[in-house]
Amino acid sequence: xxxxxxxxxxxxxxxxxxxxxxxxxxxxxxxxxxxxxxxxxxxxxxxxxxxxxxxxxxxxxxxxxxxxxxxxxxxxxxxxxxxxxxxxxxxxxxxxxxxxxxxxxxxxxxxxxxxxxxxxxxxxxxxxxxxxxxxxxxxxxxxxxxxxxxxxxxxxxxxxxxxxxxxxxxxxxxxxxxxxxxxxxxxxxxxxxxxxxxxxxxxxxxxxxxxxxxxxxxxxxxxxxxxxxxxxxxxxxxxxxxxxxxxxxxxxxxxxxxxxxxxxxxxxxxxxxxxxxxxxxxxxxxxxxxxxxxxxxxxxxxxxxxxxxxxxxxxxxxxxxxxxxxxxxxxxxxxxxxxxxxxxxxxxxxxxxxxxxxxxxxxxxxxxxxxxxxxxxxxxxxxxxxxxxxxxxxxxxxxxxxxxxxxxxxxxxxxxxxxxxxxxxxxxxxxxxxxxxxxxxxxxxxxxxxxxxxxxxxxxxxxxxxxxxxxxxxxxxxxxxxxxxxxxxxxxxxxxxxxxxxxxxxxxxxxxxxxxxxxxxxxxxxxxxxxxxxxxxxxxxxxxxxxxxxxxxxxxxxxxxxxxxxxxxxxxxxxxxxxxxxxxxxxxxxxxxxxxxxxxxxxxxxxxxxxxxxxxxxxxxxxxxxxxxxxxxxxxxxxxxxxxxxxxxxxxxxxxxxxxxxxxxxxxxxxxxxxxxxxxxxxxxxxxxxxxxxxxxxxxxxxxxxxxxxxxxxxxxxxxxxxxxxxxxxxxxxxxxxxxxxxxxxxxxxxxxxxxxxxxxxxxxxxxxxxxxxxxxxxxxxxxxxxxxxxxxxxxxxxxxxxxxxxxxxxxxxxxxxxxxxxxxxxxxxxxxxxxxxxxxxxxxxxxxxxxxxxxxxxxxxxxxxxxxxxxxxxxxxxxx
Numbered sequence: 001x002x003x004x005x006x007x008x009x010x011x012x013x014x015x016x017x018x019x020x021x022x023x024x025x026x027x028x029x030x031x032x033x034x035x036x037x038x039x040x041x042x043x044x045x046x047x048x049x050x051x052x053x054x055x056x057x058x059x060x061x062x063x064x065x066x067x068x069x070x071x072x073x074x075x076x077x078x079x080x081x082x083x084x085x086x087x088x089x090x091x092x093x094x095x096x097x098x099x100x101x102x103x104x105x106x107x108x109x110x111x112x113x114x115x116x117x118x119x120x121x122x123x124x125x126x127x128x129x130x131x132x133x134x135x136x137x138x139x140x141x142x143x144x145x146x147x148x149x150x151x152x153x154x155x156x157x158x159x160x161x162x163x164x165x166x167x168x169x170x171x172x173x174x175x176x177x178x179x180x181x182x183x184x185x186x187x188x189x190x191x192x193x194x195x196x197x198x199x200x201x202x203x204x205x206x207x208x209x210x211x212x213x214x215x216x217x218x219x220x221x222x223x224x225x226x227x228x229x230x231x232x233x234x235x236x237x238x239x240x241x242x243x244x245x246x247x248x249x250x251x252x253x254x255x256x257x258x259x260x261x262x263x264x265x266x267x268x269x270x271x272x273x274x275x276x277x278x279x280x281x282x283x284x285x286x287x288x289x290x291x292x293x294x295x296x297x298x299x300x301x302x303x304x305x306x307x308x309x310x311x312x313x314x315x316x317x318x319x320x321x322x323x324x325x326x327x328x329x330x331x332x333x334x335x336x337x338x339x340x341x342x343x344x345x346x347x348x349x350x351x352x353x354x355x356x357x358x359x360x361x362x363x364x365x366x367x368x369x370x371x372x373x374x375x376x377x378x379x380x381x382x383x384x385x386x387x388x389x390x391x392x393x394x395x396x397x398x399x400x401x402x403x404x405x406x407x408x409x410x411x412x413x414x415x416x417x418x419x420x421x422x423x424x425x426x427x428x429x430x431x432x433x434x435x436x437x438x439x440x441x442x443x444x445x446x447x448x449x450x451x452x453x454x455x456x457x458x459x460x461x462x463x464x465x466x467x468x469x470x471x472x473x474x475x476x477x478x479x480x481x482x483x484x485x486x487x488x489x490x491x492x493x494x495x496x497x498x499x500x501x502x503x504x505x506x507x508x509x510x511x512x513x514x515x516x517x518x519x520x521x522x523x524x525x526x527x528x529x530x531x532x533x534x535x536x537x538x539x540x541x542x543x544x545x546x547x548x549x550x551x552x553x554x555x556x557x558x559x560x561x562x563x564x565x566x567x568x569x570x571x572x573x574x575x576x577x578x579x580x581x582x583x584x585x586x587x588x589x590x591x592x593x594x595x596x597x598x599x600x601x602x603x604x605x606x607x608x609x610x611x612x613x614x615x616x617x618x619x620x621x622x623x624x625x626x627x628x629x630x631x632x633x634x635x636x637x638x639x640x641x642x643x644x645x646x647x648x649x650x651x652x653x654x655x656x657x658x659x660x661x662x663x664x665x666x667x668x669x670x671x672x673x674x675x676x677x678x679x680x681x682x683x684x685x686x687x688x689x690x691x692x693x694x695x696x697x698x699x700x701x702x703x704x705x706x707x708x709x710x711x712x713x714x715x716x717x718x719x720x721x722x723x724x725x726x727x728x729x730x731x732x733x734x735x736x737x738x739x740x741x742x743x744x745x746x747x748x749x750x751x752x753x754x755x756x757x758x759x760x761x762x763x764x765x766x767x768x769x770x771x772x773x774x775x776x777x778x779x780x781x782x783x784x785x786x787x788x789x790x791x792x793x794x795x796x797x798x799x800x801x802x803x804x805x806x807x808x809x810x811x812x813x814x815x816x817x818x819x820x821x822x823x824x825x826x827x828x829x830x831x832x833x834x835x836x837x838x839x840x841x842x843x844x845x846x847x848x849x850x851x852x853x854x855x856x857x858x859x860x861x862x863x864x865x866x867x868x869x870x871x872x873x874x875x876x877x878x879x880x881x
Contacts, residue, residue, distance in 0.1 A: 005301075005349075006290045006371040011035075011265035013287070014366075017233070019258055020284055022248055025239045028071055028209065032087070032230035033060035033262050036071075039234075044072040048213075048221075054228065055789065057087045057168045057274065058253050059262025061230035068213035068221065069229075070108075075206035076120065079236040082201060084121045085172040085249070086211075089228040092165040095134050100125040101214040101223040102171070103232070105142075105207040108215035118142040119205035121173055123185075124214075124223070125163055126150065135163035139173055139185040139193055143201030147183050149193040161192045168228075168274055170250050174240060175201060184243070189250035191243065209234065259283050259355065270355055270363040276789065276796075277360035286352040289325050290371055294347060296321075298375040301341035303351060306368035306493060306527065312359030315366055321346035361771060367527075368493070374520065382447045382713045387423060389435065390443040392452075394512075397443055405429050407714075409446070413686050414708040415567060416545060416552055419474035421451045427458060427466040443475070446713065450475040450556035476554030479538035479561075482506070482514055487540065488531045494523040494548035494563055497530050501540045502561070519560030523548045551687065568687025568706065589663040594635035595620055597659070599652035601642030607649040617652055619660035635659065643826065765814055770796040774810070782808030797830075805838045825849055825865065835869035845869055 008014065015035065018024035027039035033053055036045040048070075052063040062069070076082060086103060094100040105120025122140035129136040132152025139149045151161040163169065172186040177198060185193035211232065212225035231253070235241075241249065252258055256271035256279035263269065268285055270278045292301075307315050318332040319341065325348045332352070335341075341349075349371065355364050387403040409423040421444065425432060435442065444451045451472035460466050482505050489500045498518055505514040516537075528547050532540060545552050545563060553562040598616045599607055606615045616634075623631050637655070642648040689705050708722035766777040770787045773796075774780060784801045785808060791797040800808055827847055837843040846867040850860035 003298075003373045003375075004370065005292055005373050006287075007368070008287055009266060009306075009368040009370075011261055014259075014261040014266070014268045014285070016259075016261070019252055020286065022245075022252060024233060024235075024249075026233045026235050027076065027239070028074060028232065028234035030069065030211070030229075030232040031059065031262060032056045032062055032232075035262075038071065038074060039076075040074050042074075044074050046070060046072070055263070056228065056230040057089075057170075058231050058258065058271065059260045061087070061089075061228045063228050064212040064225045066212075066221070066224040066226060068215075068224070069211040071209040073206060073208050076201075076204045076234070076236055078202060078204040080177065080202055081237055081240040082121075082175040083172065083233070083235045083240040084123065085170070085231075085233040085235075085241075085246075087168055087170050087230040087253075089168045089230075090125060090135075090163050090165055090225070091227045093226045094125055095127055095163065095165055097223070098126070098128050099223040100127070100225050101210070101212065102225060102229075103209065103211050104214045105205060105209055106214055107210065107222070108208060108217070108219050116207045117205075118146065119201065120207050120209070122214075123171060123173060132162060137161055137163065137171075137185065137187065137192065139183075141173065141175055141183050141199045141201060143199040143203065145197070145199045147195050147197045147199050149183070149185060149195060151187075151192055161187055168230075170253070172241070172246050172249075174246070175199070176240060179243075186243075186246045186250075188254070189247040255279060255281070257281050257283065259285050266367065268353075268355070268366040270357055278357050278363045280357065280360065282354055282356040284352055284354050285366065286350070287369075290349040290351070291325065292347055292349055292373065296346050297341060297344040297373050300344065300374050301349075302372045302374060302522075303335050303339040303341065304368075304370045304372065305335075305339070305353070305366070308365040308367070310357075310359075310362035310364060313355075313357040313362050313364035315364045316354045316356075317351060317369065318354070319349060319351045322348045322350070324348065370495075372520075382449070385447040385713075388445045389431070389439075390445065392441060392443045400435055400442065401431060403429075403431060403444075405431075409713040411449075411709070411711040411713055413711070415687055415705075416542070419449075419476070419554075421446070421449075421470075421472040421474075423470050424459075424467045425470065427468055429468075432468060444470070444472050448555075448557040452478065474554065475556040475559070477538065479516065479541065479554075480536045482537045483534060484532065484537060484540055485534050487535070490529045490531075491527045492529070493527055494544055494550070495521040497528075497544050497548070498541070498561065498563065501537060501544070505537060516559050516561055519555060519558070519562040520553075520564055521562070522564045523550045566687060568685050568689060591663075592659060593623070593662055594633050594656065594659040595623055596632050596634045597652050597656045598634065598636040599642075599648045600636065600638040601645070601648045602640045605642060605645060605648065607645050607652070610645045610649055617649070617656055619656050622661035765812060770798045774798070777812055779811040780809070781811070782806065784808040785810060802835075804836070805840075825863075827865065829867055831867060835867055837869055 015031070017026055017029055017031075017037070026037055029035075029037035030045065033056075034051075036043075038044050046069070047062075048068045051067055051069070052065060053060050054063045055061065084103060088102055090100065102123045102125065104122040104124070106116055106118055106122050108116055119142050122138075122142065124138045126132070126136040126138045127134045129150055129152050132150055137151040139147075141147050170186070170188050174184050174186070176182065176184075181191075181194035181196055182198050183193075183195050184191045211229055213221050214223050216222050253271075254274050256273040256277070258271040258279075260269045260271045261267075270283055272278055303317060303319060305315070305317055309315060317335050317339075319335060320328050320330040320332050321341075321343050322328040322330065323346060328348075328350060351369060351371070353366050353369065355366065357363055387406045387409065389400040389403055390397040391400055403423070403425065406423045406425055409421070411419070411421050413419045439456065440453050442453045444453060451474055453470060453472050455471040457469045457471070458466060459469050484501055484504050485506050487500060487504060489497050492500075495518070498521055502514070502516065502518060507514065530540070530543060530547060532543075535543075541552060541561060541563075548563070550563045550565050551567045553564055553567055554560075555562060596616050596618045607617070608615050611617065618632070620631055623633075637652075642651075686706055686709055704723040706721050706723060710720040712718040767775050769791055773787055774785055784803060784806075786799045786801070787796050788799045789796060798810060802808075825847065829846075835845055837845055844864060844866065847865040849863045849865070851863070852860045
């Protein structure tokens with residue numbers, strides 16, 4: 001059973017104002033999206049209208065478009081130092097008015113109904129300065145006195161800075177009477193404005209702070225800002241930066257040396273440089289110390305992560321343990337492939353994730369870290385345990401005594417499928433008279449296993465003796481009596497899916513409480529989807545198992561639902577065919593044996609372009625070892641979700657590796673297991689693994705699992721086990737989608753996000769996402785194409801400015817990528833306004849594809865991927881063509 005000690009999965013778990021080597025403690029903070037810190041501890045911040053959230057300099061930013069944000073009446077405490085810092089990107093419109101306000105404590109009505117006094121910060125763009133001209137930076141600071149500085153010649157500072165449109169700038173204003181200059185204004189880390197005059201704002205102020213405007217006395221706009229705003233920080237006292245701190249902060253953000261928690265909430269990725277590249281410097285995320293409790297971990301722990309690892313990227317998770325929450329003498333240790341922690345005597349755990357990319361276009365994504373504390377399930381020997389019988393009543397279980405004369409106590413169990421108890425009682429057993437003729441639905445308990453009586457049958461034996469045969473089902477089958485209505489979980493992990501099922505069980509009038517709880521959920525954390533209008537809990541749990549993988553284990557003693565990666569353990573014991581086992585049957589099943597696969601994707605896509613022109617793959621290893629006469633056993637599978645031949649080939653190889661060998665299983669009558677293994681029988685459980693040595697068939701040992709057991713509880717020497725070779729699952733081969741014989745996932749789109757981002761025409765179309773601008777890869781007709789820092793699968797895209805009756809195009813030739821039967825072209829297109837074709841007969845807006853074949857190089861096949869337009873709508877409704 002697992003207990004969750006910590007879970008980091010939401011944006012609030014990942015976000016942080018500062019950086020590992022540069023902590024920031026703001027009085028006011030706005031991350032440019034929708035997260036604020038209010039120094040008064042309230043929720044004073046609001047926008048005049050719902051903001052536009054766009055890509056920013058650090059994660060997301062706000063596009064103001066005349067909107068304004070305001071911290072209402074937060075003011076600033078009395079202090080000897082103050083700082084205002086923010087990022088801003090003005091538009092051309094911001095340089096065409098007399099004044100554009102960036103951030104100010106001036107203007108508007110106070111809480112008492114009168115205009116603010118001139119106190120605090122004031123930062124603006126002035127476009128009519130007689131010396132500085134357009135884009136002059138204006139900084140004022142008001143206290144008992146005031147300073148008023150312009151970035152123009154002769155007025156405090158260097159006088160050599162002017163804003164340009166569509167460029168990000170970092171602005172920082174610092175008041176520090178102990179510095180070389182009392183007031184300084186920095187742009188991108190450089191001190192552009194400075195003065196020795198002291199405005200003395202040390203008494204603090206109560207004014208609001210308005211972003212993107214300065215309000216008049218009726219709280220109406222005066223000097224609207226149209227551009228972009230990001231990462232506002234207001235600090236005072238010891239939290240104010242030094243000059244070197246201003247430069248350090250600018251360098252960190254400008255070079256992307258941070259972790260981005262904003263772009264998609266609940267995901268952590270590498271930061272981007274101002275040029276749009278992901279940082280090449282590894283970044284470390286380290287949350288608060290985790291208190292595991294006084295006794296530390298119970299039996300062992302596990303660190304489970306959910307992540308997306310793009311090409312050229314990595315996430316390495318490390319941990320360390322300590323007896324103290326403030327000091328760690330242990331060095332950092334990497335987690336193992338299973339994330340298991342075996343050190344159990346330390347109370348405090350610290351984890352960290354190291355994100356790194358060797359490719360500026362990709363980032364790894366950390367979605368979740370979960371810390372689990374496991375208590376190992378203790379194996380209980382049932383050989384000497386009696387059968388206890390109970391009435392299952394409203395007030396609880398009421399003992400009906402012990403079934404002392406029960407015999408032939410057999411448990412038939414199979415992984416993921418069944419758990420049935422059968423036993424016999426003599427027909428004259430007085431216990432039968434006590435419980436009545438129909439004791440169905442009574443509870444039978446043996447050791448830690450709970451069963452429900454489902455059927456009684458009187459049987460006359462060979463010698464005429466009559467006995468009563470009891471057939472019981474494991475208590476977990478009652479999950480089939482509880483229903484869930486309206487389940488719809490999209491892109492979640494298995495634990496979230498199971499929680500949704502348990503939390504949404506329907507209780508009819510008079511029903512008892514649903515008392516099953518969640519135990520261990522050990523799948524790999526992959527995100528899938530599950531939905532149902534009306535299904536019972538047992539069906540849904542089996543669907544979770546099918547979708548996320550693993551094996552179900554229901555603990556009927558604690559009434560917990562578990563989904564483990566696999567039942568049982570690796571015993572290390574070897575069985576020898578015809579040697580160590582008195583009687584063993586070997587089954588070789590070649591019904592589904594295949595040695596050649598023809599994989600087919602969407603539109604008859606095959607793998608010839610990535611497989612040396614051959615449309616199939618082969619595996620003859622086993623048929624040759626078996627000496628079979630027929631070597632080629634063909635198989636064709638088709639899945640329209642495949643659009644990339646590399647993915648199609650990769651998954652076909654994984655499927656063939658499983659299909660190209662026979663299924664081998666053994667049924668063994670175990671009479672003296674201790675002779676074979678050196679262990680008593682109860683060392684073996686359902687799901688345990690062992691090795692079969694069968695020299696007649698193979699030199700190699702065959703890994704086998706106990707997949708079914710007919711278990712004579714009181715005479716284990718009479719038990720029978722079925723051993724089978726472990727079968728590969730969807731999770732084992734890391735497949736995106738397989739044929740009908742594999743698991744049918746709710747959300748098994750083989751085109752993963754990473755694939756989509758890298759997708760080209762058979763991966764050969766160059767610069768298809770405009771990442772390198774309009775490079776030499778493209779032939780341009782007309783001059784109306786540009787690039788935009790907004791894309792569907794990447795950060796950039798091509799943009800065309802339409803001109804009626806004019807031609808503008810981008811063209812690229814791709815060689816040797818298709819054949820006559822199938823080729824695929826895909827594109828994402830965003831449009832604005834109505835699209836209208838020109839007047840000529842061949843007028844067209846969209847993508848035109850000419851396909852040339854070697855046998856007719858002058859006569860291409862032409863295909864059009866048209867963008868819907870006004871003309872098309874008229875034609876479809878009966879208008880003139």
